[in-house]
Amino acid sequence: MTFAPVLIREFREEARRPANRWVRVGVAALLATIFCVLISTGPQAGRASGDYVFPKLHALLFGAIWLVVPVMTADCISRERREGTLGLLFLTPLTPTGVVIGKSALQIIRALTLVLAAMPMLAGCFALGGVTWFDFGASLLINLTSLFLALSAGMLASALSREWPRALAAAIVFSGVGLFGLLASFVVPVYRGPSGALFRSSPFGAFSWALNYCSDANSDWSRMAAAATAAQLSSAMTGFAVRLLAAVAIFGFVLVVAGLAVRHAAQESPPSPFQLWLRKIFCEPLWLLRLFRALTRRKLDAAPLSWLQQRSWNARLTKWGWCLGLVVVETVLITFFSLHDFLGAQAVAGAALLFGISLSSAGSYRVERQNGVLELLLVTPMSEGELIRSRIWNVWLQFLPATAVFVFAVLAADSVLPNSFETAALLQYFGIIAATMPFVGLYFALRTKHFITAWVCTFGFSFALPLSISVVTSWSVQGLALPLFLSFMLSVVLLARAQGTLTARRFLLHTP
Amino acid sequence: MTTPAAPPIPAVSTANLTRVYGAMTALDTLNLTVNRGDLFGFIGSNGAGKTTTLRILATFLTPTTGTAFVFGHDVVAAPNEVRRILGYMPDFFGVYKDMEVTEYLDFFGACYKLPAAKREQTVKDVLELVGLSEKRGSLIGALSRGMQQRLGLARVLIHDPQILLLDEPASGLDPRARIEMMAVLQELQRMGKTIIISSHILSELETLCNRVAIIERGKLIYAGSVQGMEQKHGGRIYLVKLAADSEKAAELLRTRKEIAEATALDGHVKVTLAGADVDASLIAETLVPAGFRLLELREEEVGLEEVFLRVTKGETQ
Ligand SMILES: Nc1ncnc2c1ncn2[C@@H]1O[C@H](COP(=O)(O)OP(=O)(O)O)[C@@H](O)[C@H]1O
Numbered sequence: 001m002t003f004a005p006v007l008i009r010e011f012r013e014e015a016r017r018p019a020n021r022w023v024r025v026g027v028a029a030l031l032a033t034i035f036c037v038l039i040s041t042g043p044q045a046g047r048a049s050g051d052y053v054f055p056k057l058h059a060l061l062f063g064a065i066w067l068v069v070p071v072m073t074a075d076c077i078s079r080e081r082r083e084g085t086l087g088l089l090f091l092t093p094l095t096p097t098g099v100v101i102g103k104s105a106l107q108i109i110r111a112l113t114l115v116l117a118a119m120p121m122l123a124g125c126f127a128l129g130g131v132t133w134f135d136f137g138a139s140l141l142i143n144l145t146s147l148f149l150a151l152s153a154g155m156l157a158s159a160l161s162r163e164w165p166r167a168l169a170a171a172i173v174f175s176g177v178g179l180f181g182l183l184a185s186f187v188v189p190v191y192r193g194p195s196g197a198l199f200r201s202s203p204f205g206a207f208s209w210a211l212n213y214c215s216d217a218n219s220d221w222s223r224m225a226a227a228a229t230a231a232q233l234s235s236a237m238t239g240f241a242v243r244l245l246a247a248v249a250i251f252g253f254v255l256v257v258a259g260l261a262v263r264h265a266a267q268e269s270p271p272s273p274f275q276l277w278l279r280k281i282f283c284e285p286l287w288l289l290r291l292f293r294a295l296t297r298r299k300l301d302a303a304p305l306s307w308l309q310q311r312s313w314n315a316r317l318t319k320w321g322w323c324l325g326l327v328v329v330e331t332v333l334i335t336f337f338s339l340h341d342f343l344g345a346q347a348v349a350g351a352a353l354l355f356g357i358s359l360s361s362a363g364s365y366r367v368e369r370q371n372g373v374l375e376l377l378l379v380t381p382m383s384e385g386e387l388i389r390s391r392i393w394n395v396w397l398q399f400l401p402a403t404a405v406f407v408f409a410v411l412a413a414d415s416v417l418p419n420s421f422e423t424a425a426l427l428q429y430f431g432i433i434a435a436t437m438p439f440v441g442l443y444f445a446l447r448t449k450h451f452i453t454a455w456v457c458t459f460g461f462s463f464a465l466p467l468s469i470s471v472v473t474s475w476s477v478q479g480l481a482l483p484l485f486l487s488f489m490l491s492v493v494l495l496a497r498a499q500g501t502l503t504a505r506r507f508l509l510h511t512p
Numbered sequence: 513m514t515t516p517a518a519p520p521i522p523a524v525s526t527a528n529l530t531r532v533y534g535a536m537t538a539l540d541t542l543n544l545t546v547n548r549g550d551l552f553g554f555i556g557s558n559g560a561g562k563t564t565t566l567r568i569l570a571t572f573l574t575p576t577t578g579t580a581f582v583f584g585h586d587v588v589a590a591p592n593e594v595r596r597i598l599g600y601m602p603d604f605f606g607v608y609k610d611m612e613v614t615e616y617l618d619f620f621g622a623c624y625k626l627p628a629a630k631r632e633q634t635v636k637d638v639l640e641l642v643g644l645s646e647k648r649g650s651l652i653g654a655l656s657r658g659m660q661q662r663l664g665l666a667r668v669l670i671h672d673p674q675i676l677l678l679d680e681p682a683s684g685l686d687p688r689a690r691i692e693m694m695a696v697l698q699e700l701q702r703m704g705k706t707i708i709i710s711s712h713i714l715s716e717l718e719t720l721c722n723r724v725a726i727i728e729r730g731k732l733i734y735a736g737s738v739q740g741m742e743q744k745h746g747g748r749i750y751l752v753k754l755a756a757d758s759e760k761a762a763e764l765l766r767t768r769k770e771i772a773e774a775t776a777l778d779g780h781v782k783v784t785l786a787g788a789d790v791d792a793s794l795i796a797e798t799l800v801p802a803g804f805r806l807l808e809l810r811e812e813e814v815g816l817e818e819v820f821l822r823v824t825k826g827e828t829q
């Protein structure tokens with residue numbers, strides 16, 4: 001099986017992307033900043049600095065692997081399927097598995113650079129003192145295990161998808177499954193063992209213990225290293241190593257499955273009559289379509305661009321799906337959790353909603369850029385300003401119902417349990433980020449070639465930026481003024497640049 | 513007493529139109545006039561600057577320098593006036609595959625701010641005109657290339673423009689679809705529309721267009737009728753058969769300024785006269801006094817493609 005040609009091609013393409021250098025420089029700078037901030041905020045009295053910084057760095061890396069790697073990998077095969085270049089590869093003597101292996105090699109290296117970038121800082125913790133070899137080994141093994149599981153999630157999602165939203169969603173779901181599996185591998189032995197009674201009474205608690213253990217959030221490892229015998233430590237280390245081997249095996253298995261899926265996709269076998277029938281009934285119900293058209297006719301007259309954006313079933317599903325999903329999640333939370341925990345979980349619900357908004361924002365006019373309709377629209381009497389206004393307005397509208405559910409849940413819980421959380425800060429952050437995201441997303445959607453880049457930039461600038469400013473200014477509510485001001489300035493600047501991009505026609509995807 | 517009528521405003525006129533992309537001059541001081549009612553062929557090889565020109569006329573791009581007027585409206589200063597009377601079909605389809613045919617046209621009608629009451633009838637009419645009436649309820653993704661191209665034409669017609677700009681509308685179509693497309697264009701010309709159609713194949717437009725312009729590397733090389741071009745650049749070709757010394761004969765012939773080109777090939781000399789007004793007897797008058805023995809003098813047919821290659825040759829090298 002040959003895969004070298006694919007590998008070479010992938011590396012050439014990688015080297016040609018100038019953005020990559022900046023992404024790397026940016027990540028390295030971010031890590032260095034966090035490191036400095038952590039050191040400067042200082043350990044409590046009597047503890048060595050390394051002991052304080054190391055678990056935080058490890059947790060950061062652990063989280064980054066599970067979040068970034070699947071997203072980074074998600075579109076690697078599906079993009080080729082979409083662009084029709086996958087079929088071309090099979091005209092050469094390459095086998096599907098060879099293609100998948102060749103493509104995965106680049107992904108492994110890209111993911112490893114993430115770990116490597118953090119290595120100097122993890123090693124620096126040694127110099128600061130208080131970190132043992134056990135900490136270091138456990139961190140490395142757990143992170144590599146996570147890395148292979150996260151890569152498996154991304155590759156599998158990419159091989160099974162054609163469109164990027166599906167690839168991204170599948171990657172996130174698969175990586176959730178992978179993380180669950182990893183945690184379960186720590187939970188199950190204890191559960192079975194003599195001290196399992198506690199876990200049996202609270203499975204949720206068991207998994208949050210496992211998550212804390214894997215991310216070393218409570219500095220469990222250094223306590224273990226101090227208290228446990230050498231035999232216990234080496235058996236724990238063996239356990240980590242076995243998990244890594246299992247993760248590598250899973251990755252290999254995923255590559256084989258991905259190869260099969262890619263071969264199936266390359267043959268593009270026509271859909272069976274049953275599939276056609278299903279599609280006709282559920283995806284193109286003509287009578288429903290007619291009814292829908294009659295109903296939306298008014299909107300087409302008043303605002304054709306809004307009509308265009310709300311036309312697809314996808315847009316409708318996004319709008320009401322998020323609303324419904326949030327209602328279900330809030331109901332489950334309020335039923336099974338204490339009100340205190342319910343309020344605490346709202347930060348996660350808000351972040352999930354912002355994730356949805358970022359997807360929509362970064363996808364602005366992407367289809368229109370690809371099929372050329374944007375060029376056609378710009379030679380109608382429709383102005384650039386109208387295009388921008390309409391898109392931003394529609395992203396807001398799309399998430400209005402879900403946002404209403406979220407805000408209602410927070411306010412209702414807060415009125416029962418006043419002052420138990422910084423509810424005001426939560427809502428203000430949510431408001432700032434949700435309001436600015438469509439501007440940021442629209443700009444990057446117009447300027448970047450690939451959706452994933454647009455999404456990463458959107459999420460980074462509108463979500464991570466204000467939050468990290470708050471972290472640096474240590475979370476004070478008064479500190480809200482700075483992120484608020486910066487987010488506002490950023491959206492004004494990007495709004496002007498989006499207008500400039502449209503006016504100067506710099507969004508063209510297919511320049512000769 | 514009647515005052516003499518002012519000359520009618522041309523459909524399109526450009527003056528020193530130039531467009532620069534970075535260091536690359538895609539369009540170089542183009543001066544072009546298209547009259548009302550013309551079916552105008554705009555010809556050039558790939559990368560000659562056709563799309564750039566049409567995009568500027570359609571108000572999609574702005575020129576770096578120079579001016580362009582469409583029915584008297586400046587494309588930079590009054591783009592909305594131009595957009596209302598101009599239909600632009602790019603060299604891609606620009607469709608949503610999951611949209612219905614009527615829905616698509618309805619949408620663009622709304623973008624051109626046609627009132628809803630009028631739109632329904634207009635959509636019906638343009639579909640009729642391009643021959644897509646039976647397909648009105650189909651999804652666009654299910655249409656063939658030729659049908660999608662005709663749908664593009666229907667879209668261009670939705671706001672009843674006076675001038676149509678069509679960028680390589682026939683590329684990628686099979687011969688039958690191409691002929692159908694040409695028939696629709698002729699019908700539109702009869703309806704009084706001005707049509708500019710670009711192509712990289714001259715012969716495709718030879719019978720269709722009443723006037724053509726040829727550009728190469730952003731420069732206008734020729735503008736006028738097809739026949740005019742044949743006369744101007746078609747300088748006839750003669751084959752001269754000699755008893756011996758064809759190399760020397762070619763050398764001698766090249767010294768005459770009325771002869772554009774003379775090359776020797778195995779016993780023959782291929783002679784190209786510089787213009788239509790040059791008499792072929794010149795060849796004999798040059799060769800015989802110099803002592804060459806002329807065996808045969810025969811005229812060769814010059815095809816339109818040959819003319820095109822000749823016109824653009826100096827520029828593409
Ligand atoms: N957006 C652009 N950026 C840079 N160069 C361009 C762009 N569009 C066109 N060009 C260049 O301008 C020249 C003319 O292009 P174009 O007008 O598309 O030619 P044609 O349509 O005749 O094939 C080409 O050399 C092309 O590479």
Ligand SMILES: [Mg+2]
Nearest residue numbers: 562563603679
């Ligand atoms: Mg072109």
